[in-house]
Amino acid sequence: MTDKKEESFYKVLEYFYTVIGSFLTAAAVVLFATPAKIANGGVSGIAIILHHTLGFDVGFLILVLSIPLFFVGIMIFGREYGLKSLLGTILFSFFTMLLTRWFGDTGIIDYSHYVSYLLSAIFAGILFGAGLGFVLKSGANTGGTDIIAQIIARFTPLSLGTALFTTDAVIVLCSIFFFGIEAAMYAIITIYITGVGINKILLGASSYNSKTLYIITDKAEEIRKVILDELDHSGTIFQAKGLYTGEDRPVLMTVIKKNKIGRLINEIKNHDKNAFVIVQETYQVMGEGFTPISKAAWSSKHI
Secondary structure, three states: OHHHHHHHHHHHHHHHHHHHHHHHHHHHHHHHHOOOOOOOOHHHHHHHHHHHHHOOOHHHHHHHHHHHHHHHHHHHHOHHHHHHHHHHHHHHHHHHHHHHHHHOOOOOOOOOOOHHHHHHHHHHHHHHHHHHHHHHHOOOOOOOHHHHHHHHHHHOOOOHHHHHHHHHHHHHHHHHHHHOHHHHHHHHHHHHHHHHHHHHHHHOOOOOOEEEEEEEOOOHHHHHHHHHHHOOOOOEEEEEEOOOOOOEEEEEEEEEEHHHHHHHHHHHHHHOOOOEEEEEEEOOOEOOOOEOOOOOHHHOOOO
């Protein structure tokens, strides 16, 4: 019964992510990207170009342009994904039209100041990154080229942020012919900030808070006790063979939070000054003592 309640909770949480993410993304379009002519990619970037050249409503265009890719998403990711994506697409379009009705297409910044375009690029990127990050975390998207990016991320080693950057680059290049190279350069700033924001949201608050250490030492038992008893962490011991000596050597692998790394290094030095230690960046740790894997951003089968 508890498992069913927990599953229901996370289902509701996923849809909440879709709603709040769609709103933040729409705010980025209406408040900053559209008035500053920042076509930062995706269907919103195409819609912004068509809005300024032909006068079409941005929110309506987002909906129309997303429909073909929506059906592609259903074929690749399944019906459940399609329903979430449909919700994200409709909400994104609805919030865009609603905010446009409230704020118009002039945004909230005085564009008589040249620095306003830079501010728009920065804050559009922040809102896009947070919004798309939450929507993608739910296993859905806001429609359009987000689907293409998710397909790329699913079948290649690229992260979602990198995949979005790649697909959006084509639209940015096209925007040069309509808005000029300066607007395209601002769009690049927005896309970069968006990619960083997406990865931060997907990886969670624990991102970059831990390091992975590989410790090759003759004092494996002593260092094992330090990790277990003094640092209250665990790890793995496996046997390796030295490339030069051909001798078997124990290797300790452990994931340590950043605030404990200095202490561990000092303990290693105290026990074995000849130890060989490799410290690697760790993007996210899932499991006991860290983020539960059931709650981790990458646990969604759609991402």
